[in-house]
Amino acid sequence: MGKKYAKPPIVEAVCEFRLTPETRWDLTVPGLLYERLKGSFPQKEQRMIREVEFIQGPEGLKQQIRTSERIMLFTEDKKMLVQVGPRLLAINVLKPYPHWEGFKPRIEMAWQSLQAAIEVQGLERIGLRYINHIELPAQSVELAEYFEFYLSVGQRLPQQMVSFLAGAEFSYADDRDHCRVQLTPIPGSGGKSLFMLDIDYFLARPRAVEVVDALAWVEEAHDRVKEVFEGCITDKLREMFEEVL
Amino acid sequence: MVTYCDMVDIVPSIYRPQLETSLVRLQGTGAEDVKPEFANILTLPRGRLQSSGTSLAAVDFPVPQRGSESVVIDIEELMEWLARRVRIESLDSMGKYLLQFTELLDVIPQAVEAAKKHFPEAQLVMDVYQDPEIDDSYLVLYIRLKHYDDSVIERLEKAEAEFLNQLVNKRGWIQLTTDFRDP
Numbered sequence: 001m002g003k004k005y006a007k008p009p010i011v012e013a014v015c016e017f018r019l020t021p022e023t024r025w026d027l028t029v030p031g032l033l034y035e036r037l038k039g040s041f042p043q044k045e046q047r048m049i050r051e052v053e054f055i056q057g058p059e060g061l062k063q064q065i066r067t068s069e070r071i072m073l074f075t076e077d078k079k080m081l082v083q084v085g086p087r088l089l090a091i092n093v094l095k096p097y098p099h100w101e102g103f104k105p106r107i108e109m110a111w112q113s114l115q116a117a118i119e120v121q122g123l124e125r126i127g128l129r130y131i132n133h134i135e136l137p138a139q140s141v142e143l144a145e146y147f148e149f150y151l152s153v154g155q156r157l158p159q160q161m162v163s164f165l166a167g168a169e170f171s172y173a174d175d176r177d178h179c180r181v182q183l184t185p186i187p188g189s190g191g192k193s194l195f196m197l198d199i200d201y202f203l204a205r206p207r208a209v210e211v212v213d214a215l216a217w218v219e220e221a222h223d224r225v226k227e228v229f230e231g232c233i234t235d236k237l238r239e240m241f242e243e244v245l
Numbered sequence: 246m247v248t249y250c251d252m253v254d255i256v257p258s259i260y261r262p263q264l265e266t267s268l269v270r271l272q273g274t275g276a277e278d279v280k281p282e283f284a285n286i287l288t289l290p291r292g293r294l295q296s297s298g299t300s301l302a303a304v305d306f307p308v309p310q311r312g313s314e315s316v317v318i319d320i321e322e323l324m325e326w327l328a329r330r331v332r333i334e335s336l337d338s339m340g341k342y343l344l345q346f347t348e349l350l351d352v353i354p355q356a357v358e359a360a361k362k363h364f365p366e367a368q369l370v371m372d373v374y375q376d377p378e379i380d381d382s383y384l385v386l387y388i389r390l391k392h393y394d395d396s397v398i399e400r401l402e403k404a405e406a407e408f409l410n411q412l413v414n415k416r417g418w419i420q421l422t423t424d425f426r427d428p
Contacts, residue, residue, distance in 0.1 A: 012317040045348050045416065049313075078345060083314060090314035094344065131317050186321065187328075187336055196321075 002226040005241035009132040009197070010097040015107045015218060016129070017114070019087040020122035020207060029118055030071040030084040036113040040106070041073035041082050049085065082110045087124075089114050100222060107218060120211045127202035128221040130229065133186070134237065136193040149183055149197075149232040171204075172224055178204040179228055197232060201225050316347055323350055327371065330357055331386070334372040342373045342384060346417025349384065352408055356386055356419050359407035363400045364388045368428035374420070383418035389428045397423060 019025070034044060049070045055062045070085040080098075083090040091110045093103050114120065136146060140160075143150040151166040153159070167182040179201040188194030201221045203209055209217045313319050320343045324336065333339055343350060360369055367388040375382045390397070405421045412418060 012315055014314050016314045047348060048351050072347065081316070088314075092314070092316055094316065127314075129315060131315060189337060198318075 002223070003230065003238070004099065004244045005238075006244050007240070007242050008097050008099075009134045009241060010130055011095045011133045012092060012131045013097060013103055014090055014092045014127070014129045014131075015103075016088070016090040016125070016127040016202075017111065017123060017214065018125040018127075019089075019120055020124050021087070022121040023087055024118065024121075025087050032117040033082070033084050033089075033110075033113055034071070034073060036116065037073055037082055037110065040109065041075055041080070043074040043076065043078070045072045045074065046070070047072060080106055082106075104219075104222075108215060111215060115211075122207050123203065123209055123211060123214060124206045125203050126209060126214060126217055126221070127200060128218060128225055129198070129200040129202075130225055132197040132199070132229070134195045134197055135188065136195070139188075139191055139193055141193050144234075146234055146237050147183065147195075147197075147232060148234055149181060151183075170228070172201075173220075176203065176205050176208045177221070177224070178202060179224060181228060181232065183232070197229075199225050199228050199232075201228070316344065319347075319350055320344065323353060326354065327357065330361065331369040331371045334370060338373040339371065339384075342382065342417070346415075348415040349417040349419060352411045352415070352419060353384070355408040355411060356421060359404040360386055360388055360421055362407075363404040364390070366390065383420055386419060386421045387426075388421070388423045389426050390423070391428060393423070393425055 034041075038044075047070050048067055050065055050067050053064045053066065055064055068086055070083055070088075073082045073084070075081070079094050079096070081092045081094075083092065089110060091103075091107050093106070097103070134146070149166065149168075151161070151164045153161075163185055165182065165184045167180065170179045170181070171177075172179060179199065181200075182196075182198045184196050184198075186194050186196045201224050203217070313322070320340055323343070324333070324339065327333060357369065360367070367390050370387040370389060372385050372387070373382055374385045388397075388401070401421060401423065408419075
């Protein structure tokens, strides 16, 4: 059992399922899902999502921008949403984080609704991502006091940084899964420092998880994310987040 | 001992362009109409570690490398994009408004581009307007000019026409207008 905090720094958690191209998908799928989910997610919105893809070709690196439509189904209070796009299902929860006991049932509901609506042939990617905003009480802080994951620079370099991006990707489950961790300062206010700690655990090997095992993978991913989060912070932050015993 | 401080100007030269959009500026105190020559570290796509070997050149639009499923990241990327073009009066209010009205994320860049096209000389200021009498709020994009002439209203209408139809059937609103203040 992992630690639980009264004031968790989570501003968003996202669970994402990307389906393999063999899965049949058409324009009716979002509507079918809405019918099944509208009891919990009654507010329907629509966005155009633009993605940029870098393709290495013989003439060098090329940038390609694609646009796709995404349906977003929100709860009444807009603190949770389900996103449906071409072969994509994502479930988001926003601050205040409802804890895993509140998030997991929504993931299960959305995933089972998708499976009831279409025949999922395979999983290209599954991801569980937690975005944390960590506010520290001063504009100038010593990172090592709060983080065990940060950018360390040698003594010959200036010791004060105006900005940085610390990132690493860790391997799990015989390299089936990866966990990308990034720490970066973001604009804060009122003489405080704000940092974003982004923990993204995902299936790095497409199709390595069977459809029937998807939810078990998510549970395992959650355990790993908790471990990584605890590995990134010091007791000083744990005190600030107020552990619930 | 490694410290983080946003008031220091001694930085390795490779990061020198960051000073164009430093954290201090991103806190909404100074609009930056000039694009930095290179990408600010804060504006790099969050997924860049995924694709090592790719160029880090700035993408001139808030577009994630892989479609972002995170609403928070989408909002932050848009705000970073905006911070280089528009003076944002309150980052906090903007962030909260956009969390409520995510459909506007697609429209705001179009509104800003339209305003810049029709008022290339203007300072752009974005704020959340809260109606004092009823529970209603919306985004306002002000244009501020050194000299106001008769063409302003007509130009405002032309600029607005370029994105107004994108607001149809969407929750939330962005109003292009002027408060006739100096930049």
